[in-house]
Amino acid sequence: MKKITDKILTKVIRQRPADSFKGTYGKVALVGGSQNFGGAIIMASLAAVYSGAGLVTTVSDSTNQTSLHDWLPEAMFVDNNQFEMAEPILSAATVIVIGPGLGTDEKARTLLERTFALAKPGQVLVIDGSALTLLANSKLTLPSGPLNVLTPHQMEWQRVSGIKIADQTPEANLAVANQLNAIAVIKSHRTQVCLNNQVYENTGGTPAQATGGMGDTLAGMIGGFTAQFADKPAAVLAAVYAHSAIADQLAKKQYVVLPHQISESLPEFMHAHQAN
Ligand SMILES: NC(=O)C1=CN([C@@H]2O[C@H](COP(=O)(O)OP(=O)(O)OC[C@H]3O[C@@H](n4cnc5c(N)ncnc54)[C@H](OP(=O)(O)O)[C@@H]3O)[C@@H](O)[C@H]2O)[C@@H](O)CC1
Ligand SMILES: Nc1ncnc2c1ncn2[C@@H]1O[C@H](COP(=O)(O)OP(=O)(O)O)[C@@H](O)[C@H]1O
Numbered sequence: 001m002k003k004i005t006d007k008i009l010t011k012v013i014r015q016r017p018a019d020s021f022k023g024t025y026g027k028v029a030l031v032g033g034s035q036n037f038g039g040a041i042i043m044a045s046l047a048a049v050y051s052g053a054g055l056v057t058t059v060s061d062s063t064n065q066t067s068l069h070d071w072l073p074e075a076m077f078v079d080n081n082q083f084e085m086a087e088p089i090l091s092a093a094t095v096i097v098i099g100p101g102l103g104t105d106e107k108a109r110t111l112l113e114r115t116f117a118l119a120k121p122g123q124v125l126v127i128d129g130s131a132l133t134l135l136a137n138s139k140l141t142l143p144s145g146p147l148n149v150l151t152p153h154q155m156e157w158q159r160v161s162g163i164k165i166a167d168q169t170p171e172a173n174l175a176v177a178n179q180l181n182a183i184a185v186i187k188s189h190r191t192q193v194c195l196n197n198q199v200y201e202n203t204g205g206t207p208a209q210a211t212g213g214m215g216d217t218l219a220g221m222i223g224g225f226t227a228q229f230a231d232k233p234a235a236v237l238a239a240v241y242a243h244s245a246i247a248d249q250l251a252k253k254q255y256v257v258l259p260h261q262i263s264e265s266l267p268e269f270m271h272a273h274q275a276n
C-alpha cells in the first residue's frame with residue numbers, strides 16, 4: 001500500500017500566479033444542512049473558503065443562513081427550498097460537495113436526485129455524510145459525468161459497499177471503488193484512499209480529531225483543493241494529508257482539536273507548504 005506523506009503537499013499546493021483572480025481558483029457549491037444539522041454544512045463551507053476556493057456558495061435550509069454568515073460572510077447563500085435558484089450555480093460550479101448535514105428525509109433525497117441530475121463532465125462531485133446513506137438506501141446510481149469522490153466513514157462505507165467494517169480490507173475496498181468508478185476516501189484513524197486502482201494510506205491523524213464535524217471539514221477541504229489545483233486525484237490526497245497534519249500540529253498543545261480550528265489553520269499551513 002502506498003503512503004500519503006508530506007511530499008504530496010508541495011506536489012499540489014502552488015504559489016499563486018500574480019496574474020490571477022477569484023475565478024482562477026474555482027467555484028465550489030455545497031449542498032447540505034437540514035434544520036437540525038446546520039453546523040455540518042457551515043463547517044464544510046468554512047473549509048472550502050479557508051482552503052482557497054475562489055467562490056463558494058452554500059445551498060441549505062433557510063434557517064442556516066444567519067449562522068453561516070456569522071461564521072463566513074465570504075460564502076453566498078441559496079435557500080434549498082428554492083432549488084431552481086441553485087441550479088445555475090450548481091451547473092457553473094467547478095466542484096459540488098453534497099451531503100454534510102443533508103439528512104435522509106424525502107426533501108433530502110429530492111435534493112440529492114436533482115443535484116446528481118445536474119452534475120456533469122469536467123466537474124468534481126464530492127459525496128459525503130447523509131448523501132452516502134441516501135445513495136445506499138435509495139438505490140440511486142452515481143452520475144456518470146463528473147469525477148465522483150466518496151468520503152465515507154466506515155459505517156457509511158459499509159452501507160454503500162455492502163462490506164462489513166471488519167471485512168473492509170484494502171483489496172475489498174478497492175474492488176468496490178473500481179466498480180463504482182469513483183475515488184473512495186474511507187475515513188478512520190488511518191484513512192485509506194482508493195484511487196487509480198491503488199490504495200493510499202494516510203500517515204497522519206490523531207484521536208484529538210474524534211469530534212462531530214471533522215469529516216464535514218474534510219469534505220469542504222477536498223472541495224477547496226480540487227477546485228483550485230489541476231491534478232484532481234492528487235488534490236484529494238493532499239487535502240486528506242493536510243487535514244490530519246494540521247490536527248497533529250494542534251494536538252501537540254490541545255487535548256481535542258475542533259473542526260473549525262483546522263479550517264482556520266489552513267491559510268498559514270498552505271503558505272508554509274507551497275511550491276514555487
Ligand atoms: N454539527 C452538525 O450539524 C453535525 C452533523 N453531522 C451530520 O450528521 C449526519 C449523520 O452523520 P453521522 O456520521 O453522525 O451518522 P451516521 O451516518 O448514522 O453514522 C453513525 C453510525 O455509524 C457508526 N460508526 C461505525 N464506525 C464509525 C466510524 N468509523 N465513524 C463514524 N461512525 C461510525 C456509529 O456507531 P456508534 O457511534 O453508534 O458506535 C453510528 O451508529 C451527516 O449528514 C453528517 O454530516 C455530523 O457530521 C455531526 C455534526
Ligand atoms: N482516532 C482518530 N485518528 C485520526 N483521525 C480520526 C480519528 N477519529 C476520527 N478521525 C477523522 O475525523 C473524521 C471523521 O469523519 P466523520 O465521521 O465523517 O465526521 P463528521 O460526519 O462528524 O464530520 C475523519 O476524517 C477521520 O479520519
Ligand SMILES: [Mg+2]
Binds near residue numbers: 128129153215216
Ligand atoms: Mg461524516
